[in-house]
Amino acid sequence: MILIAFILLPLAGGLLAWLLGRWSDLAARWVSLLAMAADLIMAVVYWLTNFSRITLSASGPWLAEIDLPWIPQAGIHFHLAMDGFSLILILLTAFLGLISVIVSWTEIAERVAFFHFNLLWVLAGISGVFLSLDLFLFYFFWEVMLVPMYFLIAIWGHERRVYAAVKFFLFTQLSGLLMLVAILGLYFHHAQATGVYTFDYNQLLGTSLPGGAALLLALGFLAAFAVKLPVVPVHTWLPDAHTEAPTAGSVVLAGLLLKTGAYGLIRFVVPLFPQAAASLTPLMLALGVVGVLYGALLAFGQTDLKRLVAYTSVSHMGFVLLGVFSWNQIALQGAVMQIISHGISTGALFALVGALQERTHTRELDRLGGLWETMPGMGGVAMLFSVASLGLPGLGNFVGEFLVLLGTYQVSVLAAVLAALGLIGSTVYALWIIQKAFHGENKAGWKLPDFSAREMAAMLAMIVVIVWLGLYPQPMLDTARQAIQHFQPAVAQTVPAPPLTITSPYPGSIRPLELPPGGQP
Numbered sequence: 001m002i003l004i005a006f007i008l009l010p011l012a013g014g015l016l017a018w019l020l021g022r023w024s025d026l027a028a029r030w031v032s033l034l035a036m037a038a039d040l041i042m043a044v045v046y047w048l049t050n051f052s053r054i055t056l057s058a059s060g061p062w063l064a065e066i067d068l069p070w071i072p073q074a075g076i077h078f079h080l081a082m083d084g085f086s087l088i089l090i091l092l093t094a095f096l097g098l099i100s101v102i103v104s105w106t107e108i109a110e111r112v113a114f115f116h117f118n119l120l121w122v123l124a125g126i127s128g129v130f131l132s133l134d135l136f137l138f139y140f141f142w143e144v145m146l147v148p149m150y151f152l153i154a155i156w157g158h159e160r161r162v163y164a165a166v167k168f169f170l171f172t173q174l175s176g177l178l179m180l181v182a183i184l185g186l187y188f189h190h191a192q193a194t195g196v197y198t199f200d201y202n203q204l205l206g207t208s209l210p211g212g213a214a215l216l217l218a219l220g221f222l223a224a225f226a227v228k229l230p231v232v233p234v235h236t237w238l239p240d241a242h243t244e245a246p247t248a249g250s251v252v253l254a255g256l257l258l259k260t261g262a263y264g265l266i267r268f269v270v271p272l273f274p275q276a277a278a279s280l281t282p283l284m285l286a287l288g289v290v291g292v293l294y295g296a297l298l299a300f301g302q303t304d305l306k307r308l309v310a311y312t313s314v315s316h317m318g319f320v321l322l323g324v325f326s327w328n329q330i331a332l333q334g335a336v337m338q339i340i341s342h343g344i345s346t347g348a349l350f351a352l353v354g355a356l357q358e359r360t361h362t363r364e365l366d367r368l369g370g371l372w373e374t375m376p377g378m379g380g381v382a383m384l385f386s387v388a389s390l391g392l393p394g395l396g397n398f399v400g401e402f403l404v405l406l407g408t409y410q411v412s413v414l415a416a417v418l419a420a421l422g423l424i425g426s427t428v429y430a431l432w433i434i435q436k437a438f439h440g441e442n443k444a445g446w447k448l449p450d451f452s453a454r455e456m457a458a459m460l461a462m463i464v465v466i467v468w469l470g471l472y473p474q475p476m477l478d479t480a481r482q483a484i485q486h487f488q489p490a491v492a493q494t495v496p497a498p499p500l501t502i503t504s505p506y507p508g509s510i511r512p513l514e515l516p517p518g519g520q521p
Helices: 003-018 025-049 051-056 084-103 111-132 135-154 161-194 211-228 237-244 247-273 275-277 279-302 304-324 329-360 374-387 396-409 413-437 455-470 473-488
Strands: 064-071 076-082 500-502 511-514
Touching: 003 025, 003 076, 003 084, 003 111, 025 051, 025 084, 025 111, 051 473, 076 084, 076 135, 084 111, 084 247, 084 329, 084 455, 084 473, 084 500, 111 135, 111 161, 111 247, 135 161, 135 247, 135 396, 161 211, 161 237, 161 473, 211 247, 211 275, 211 304, 211 500, 237 247, 237 304, 247 304, 275 279, 275 396, 304 329, 304 396, 304 413, 329 374, 329 396, 329 455, 329 473, 374 396, 374 413, 374 455, 396 455
Parallel strands: none
Antiparallel strands: 064 076, 500 511
């Protein structure tokens, strides 16, 4: 029942916050805070108490699973399951959900209860996406994410909030409808081949599909996930949505909603359509490289600080696309680390920009400058997360990008070299943030309060996580490893396997022995 609890806690918390908000805005805030804190504690305790079972995966690919009939006549079940990859994303969802409540504590002053209702229901929808194994249920939660996020942007956003909300809605809804058509196509193809009508993920794996049909269905799924990731050229909704969203909305957008696109690629596109996905590899690698370079270039060209941070997400998610379509475990592990690290570092930057805008009432870089002398705490935090964004060794983003480049190099040297140039671009825009906003002369005469204890506590929590991921990423890599190994057989017959590596059970004592595919020790 823990899987239901991960979804039910934010759902119930949102409803209770909306109800209590009729009498007290503070009660709505505290209910939301406690609901997400309970969700996070539950996820952390489960992870710690089951870590050995997760890494051994003795009971199969799923750590927890529940399968209840929902509409059995149509083959629809309430089927939830969690492996190591899903668990990591649930941890990220609960953590950033808690941070989102904290950073919006004083920013949201109108319709506070309805705000927290929408915020927690977005988080519930995201949790459902990460846990659903019935494709109909997956699409249901995919849509649950959409409506509350639309309201968060349209009601509590900034100047052009309605335009940004409508653009976000249209991009997401139209691409989601293409995915629905693809889900139905796979449903009927499976029924034609087996006589069984089902939306169950496990049964749909390995469905026999003609080459043309497999490619079309894969493209239907890919459309929804590429828009969410986002992949150039379907990324244009992202800067507008980020710029106009409230701070909590930006944190959830960057840290979690984009990750649903990455999750969909890894969980659905490649395992369900391995041959079609393999045929798209050159295109996906090219789009990944374009995303890395184009996002970095556009980020440097922005004068709006929040829009600058938004374009960095386009660049960083290009690394995830490279990792998925490099077809080896090193790159996939890098993609998983990039998913986590980007969520923390970019979420922190958006929280910082929100705090800055709350104090200065501007996001224009030309109007900022010299803030370090009046807000040294905020300047130090901005420096740390800016260098995290550029991939400084010792911080989580470096681990993810390094592993992705290492894995990509085994598949395409050109793609790896070009993507590595994006690290130069990230260095430029990261230092540009610090130079324009915090260094230089304080021409405007800013005298502003630094981070409050509440804001600094949230920032310190994210600093601890990003440093831990950079210095000791092994627990996260171990948690994701079994899920990725179970994913590998789906592509083994499509893409040639790399040389088999056998490692000694005594680390450091014996060098790994490399054997040709199928070779014997």
